[in-house]
Amino acid sequence: MTAGGVSIAVIMTIGLLAVIATRGLAHFWPADVIEATYQIPGEAPRVMAGELVQAEEVPRARLAAAGLPVEVKGGEFMTRELFKVGNRDVYGADFSWVVDEWMSDKKTPEKMVVMERREWGNFYGYLVNVKESGNLVAEGDAAWDELQKRITRIDELHAEITKLEKKDIGRINYGLEGLRLKKRSLELKDELSPAAQADLDAERAQWDAEYKVLETQLVALNKEFNRDTVTVKTVDGREQEISLGKVVRAYQPNAMGIGQKLSFYGAKVWEFVSDDPREANTEGGIFPAIFGTIMMTLIMAVIVTPFGVLAAIYLREYAKQGPLTRTIRIAVNNLAGVPAIVYGVFGLGFFVYVLGGSLDRIFFPEAAPAPTFGTPGLLWASLTLAILAVPVVIVATEEGLARIPRALREGSLALGATKAETLWKVVLPMASPAMMTGLILAVARAAGEVAPLMLVGVVKLAPSLPVDGNYPYLHLDQKIMHLGFHIYDVGFQSPNVEAARPLVYATALLLVLVIALLNLSAVFIRNHLREKYKALDH
Amino acid sequence: MNDLANETMTAPSNSSQRLDFNTPALLRKRRSRALKDRMARWYVSIGGLAVLAAITLIFFYLAYVVMPIFSGASIEAKTEQQPGWLAGEGKPLMLAVEEQNKVAMRLNTEGHVQFFAMKDGSALTNFDLPLPAGATITSHSEDQPGSRRTIIGLSNGQALVFKQNYAVSYPNNVKTITPVLQYPFGEEPIALDPQGRPLEHVAMNLNGDNLIISASTGNELHVLSMTNEENEFTGEVSQSQERLSLPQMAEPISSMLIDPRQQWLYVFNGKSAASVFDLRSKTLNGRYNLLSGNAEVTAVSPLLGGISLLIGNSLGGIDQWFMVRDNDGKSALTHIRGFQMSDSPITQFMPEERRKGFMALDAKGNMGIFHSTAHRTLLVEKVADGDAVAALSPRASRVLVESNGTLQTYKIDNPHPEVSWSSLWGKVWYENYDEPKYIWQSTSANSDFEPKLSLAPLTFGTLKAAFYAMLLAAPLAICAAIYTAYFMAPALRGKVKPVIELMEALPTVILGFFAGLFLAPYVEGHLPGIFSLLLLTPIGILLAAYGWSRLPERIRLIVPDGWEAALLIPVILLVAGGSLSMSGHMENWFFGGDMRLWLSNDLGIAFDQRNALVVGLAMGFAVIPNIYSIAEDAVFSVPKSLTFGSLALGATPWQTLTRVVILTASPGIFSALMIGLGRAVGETMIVLMATGNTPIMDMNIFEGLRTLAANVAVEMPESEVGSSHYRILFLSALVLLSFTFVMNTLAEIIRTRLRKKYASL
Secondary structure, three states: OOHHHHHHHHHHHHHHHHHHHHHHHHOOOOOOEEEEEEEOOOOOEEEEEEEEEEEEEEHHHHHHHHOOOOEEEEOOOOEEEEEOOOOOHHHOOOOOEEEHHEEEEOOOOOOOEEEEEEEOOOEEEEEEEEEEEOEEEEEHHHHHHHHHHHHHHHHHHHHHHHHHHHHHHHHHHHOOOOHHHHHHHHHHHOOHHHHHHHHHHHHHHHHHHHHHHHHHHHHHHHHOOOOOEEEEEEEOOOOOEEEEHHEEEEEOOOOOOHHHHHHHHHHHHHHHOOOOOOOOOOOEEOOOHHHHHHHHHHHHHHHHHHHHHHHHHHHHHHHHOOHHHHHHHHHHHHHOOHHHHHHHHHHHHHHHHHHHHHHHHHOHHHHHOOOOOOOOOOHHHHHHHHHHHHHHHHHHHHHHHHHHHHHHHHHHHOOOOOHHHHHHHHHHHHHHHHHHHHHHHHHHHHHOOOOHHHHHHHOOOOOOEEEEOOOOOOOOOOOOOHHHHHHHHHHHHHHHHHHHHHHHHHHHHHHHHHHHHHHHHHHHHHHHHHHHHHHHOO | OOHHHHOOOOEEEEEEEEOOOHHHHHHHHHHHHHHHHHHHHHHHHHHHHHHHHHHHHHHHHHHHHHHHHHHEEEEEEEEEEEHHHHHOOOOOEEEEEEOOOOOOEEEOOOOOEEEEEEOOOOOOHHHHHHHHOOEEEEEEEOOOHHHHHHEEEOOOOOOEEEEEEEEEOHHHHOEEEEEEEEOOOOOOOOEEOOOOOOEEEEEEEEEOOOEEEEEEEEEEEEEEEEEEEEEEEOOOEEEEEEEEOOOOOOOOEEEEEEEOOOEEEEEOOOOOOOEEEEEOOOOEEEEOOOOOOOOEEEEEEEEEOOEEEEEEEEEOOEEEEEEEOOOOOEEEEEEEEEOOOOOOOOEEEEOOOOOOOOEEOOOOHHHHHOOOOOOOEEEEEOOOOOEEEEEOOEEEEEOEEOOOOOOEEEEEEEEOOOOOOHHHHEEEOOOOOOEEEOOOOOOOOOOOOEEEEOOOOHHHHHHHHHHHHHHOOOHHHHHHHHHHHOOOHHHHHHHHHHHHHHHHOOOOOHHHHHHHEEEEEEHHHHHHHHHHHHHHHHHHHHHHHHHHHHHHHHHHOOOOOOOOOHHHHHHHHHHHHHHHHHHHHHHHHHOOOOHHHHHHHHHHHOOOOOOHHHHHHHHHHHHHHHHHHHHHHHOOOOOOOHHHHHOOOOOOOHHHHHHHHHHHHHHHHHHHHHHHHHHHHHHOHHHHHHHOOOOOOOOOOOOOHHHHHHHHHHHHHHOOOOHHHHHHHHHHHHHHHHHHHHHHHHHHHHHHHHHHHHHHH
């Protein structure tokens, strides 16, 4: 009987991971596109095409209750299938539920083209021709190769435009903002002399000139970018023209072999981890979220390690072991169990409003009323997480210190070393794996925590990364994106949840993998350590 | 401690080569080492203590933010003023203060209006109301709080409406406030009593362009409805008048109020009766006796929004009444709550213009500060000797009091009147509700709205979620812990423990998203399957065990002791798969094809897709490993001598387990449950994502809920810093912190005790 408990727990864990893994991984696979004739009884038949996403058996009665003209007779169940039909600009929705029984004439035509677009989601249909500035370039079978060639060109152009917009123009904007702040700061100090004003104006003129040059470049590039168009036809015969600038990639899944599919799969996975999100986070990659998570955890680790270790050493080596120390130890232990949201509230109230507010008043009066540090941001998110994770590090380090046999310490002291020397040369090196374990656990906890971050600096879409080419390179006041929050936001607040769902599964899988890896390595280090000290005890 | 710096070391004397440990270089080195040691000690101590202090700071900071909501109000008297102009002004009729607390107004009984500076009492502009020759002011009354409109009743049966207006301009970059008087219905007084008798009481209300005035002479009531109509083409304003005839009163009228929706006219007559007229149907709604015994109504006023009436009586008591609709849709004036201020008659009310608070004056010159919804008496203090007239500033930050020919300003500090113990945890009767309720509704589009900040539904939601989670997690985790620690083969144990530790490390956002996006729709589609799964799994396990014990020994011995769990995995998968695949059939057989419909139509149970069942499943998942690891630890550390002793005496393993092991480990298991509960209570992301976040109080497993933690996560980013709402969110965080802290500390203490006990065994 009791064995059942274990089995259920194990099954639940593995089942959960399996569901997330299959759903997350399947997303990138180029599934076959099915074309079929669909006829709801009593309505005209129509041709539709799409990828099969999900199929389920539904009792007849429930479909009837949903208002479908289901015949009463027949089997107990009907198969209901969810198709991704794409073409949101034409049909209004990406997805469509159909009843399997009413579909006929299923086939997977090789010429079927899927186009990923920068807006309006995927397109499913057939390629008609490719045009350059309105003039026909290729038609029929030749159009496909021409299209691929031109998409490569578009990709290069897109990269160039992004670089121009983000890097160069971003630098200019940053410079201009710096000038504005400088001027305001001089005004506040009453030191804005005509000479200083002239200096500022000259500098501004320089930036403006630079901007003019870039702007003309950008306009030219954009014109090039939108030069080509492609004419396509949906399966029910509607033709439309799509600017190639809107197309990310085009492929013919039904014509792909397994090898091609695998390489396509690899490309999609790479895009997922290395690209910016598109279409309100429902498409594209999650690179900014990964970067934000890593940045935040890194800063947290840098803060938390010295302080956590310091507190642990104090508690274990220096504090007098009495009831007070015991109480403190219990309290620290318990803080690890305090709900994370409480830390979030503290972070918002104390760090952001009190600390950040005062920093702004003292150091950035010129930016007022726009807050610099008095608003949620990277630094506060890291600090909040540090407070949250410090008990974990303290507990783990203390445990490590306690495991070091007394004999070693006494030996060192007997040889004439001072306490500090003993600590530095004997105790700490031996306890370092324990500290590592604590740090890894802390990082794992911090990486997976979302609730407090929602309050102190994580947003759904950060305009830029916290690290860039503008001085001081690391922008601690910026808001960041975060994997966990990304899951919450895309899964629950997205306008197109159905389309975003596979992406959420994939993101979840990534997060689980990272955290599982961190935890397993902590477990491994811990077990390894135990063995080592067991040997020392004898 | 080794005090090397000041010690000279002695070298072994019998050695032929004398080592000198006291060379200057070595001494220096020793001194620097000692210094380093001392510095390290200080550094570590200060650093360590600082970190610990920072951690405890959380608690104190939260408490510091929460504190102000429970502190009362305070007033601070400014200097008294006796400006020269005041001497010749006669008796005050009313006072008023404008928004910026810069300019005040005084109206005397002769119709002279004097504006003056609040700061020093110096006179600004003054006006004479355009009274007809020979007429004097016999009564006055103000429109709704914040309207700045006043009506005065005259001795010739006429009435005049005027409005204070304060124009703000910036000549030469200096903020200047220019007070003026306006007459929205013309400077010509409006005739109310055709016979020209003095109007003893007046009341008015302006709603859009529609003005209703009522006045009384003796027990006679005159009600007039007027509309300003603007001609769309010419822009000319014309007035239309209508005289409303209402049933007559038996007793003399003492005061009147008009509801701002212009539906009700409240007429107070006799000692303590109120007649309520429906102005739309022009009928009497009812006569209500407001007070018992000898008490008399001495002052009445609307509260902000005009729904509630404040009624002060001659015994110093204040009551709040409003119209409540009963089940038949009929409204009746109902007593909501009462306050006791002093023992002398209430003379004047000053309702706040931004909140549902009010102030009151009594005949002895005491002033009280109250909040209606929170049912709080914040302050009662003497502000004048004897009778006084006072005015409250629009932001409720100043009170201007005139008595015995002196003007006195008081500064009021009253930041959070709307929060009280009873409004946080008890049922509160809000305006427009037909009974007292627990409600959490912190924001709304309507400006007359009052925030409804009851923590009860949130706490209830928290406990409900925790309850369902524990229902699933507690038996599972404890069974698993007992098995792993007591029966399981060590090799298998080494494999199972990391899996469960991994379960513990799973970020809750993943569990939450899984519950919300996968589990919730799945459960909705497979309800019968889920329930049969919960029911059949234990039965299936028992059957499998029975079947196993009946198998011939040859087969049984293939599987070593302690590997039964592995055997059970296929059994459970079978049961689960079976019941889920049968789900649709069961729906067809028992529930007419759709269990959801059946639930709501046949049983009348509301069903939300994201409900407590889903939360229970997902959060149970999150709590299992917490309970498991501590319970397992407790069971595992039961001394082997006890179990061996029991087994040696002939008890079966099962008897040993139930009578020895569980009993000995029970405090440990209990502390595991407490830690699990603490975790379930504080969990945020799962409930945020897997429930509809509806703050309702209902134990129904198919409805949503909202927990304290999720509420903080949802509302904190939008909350205004320093507002009551902000502080209440901090309070809920503090409640969560204290709750989990107490739970964990108790659990920790129990565990330490237990460990000590085992150590002695």
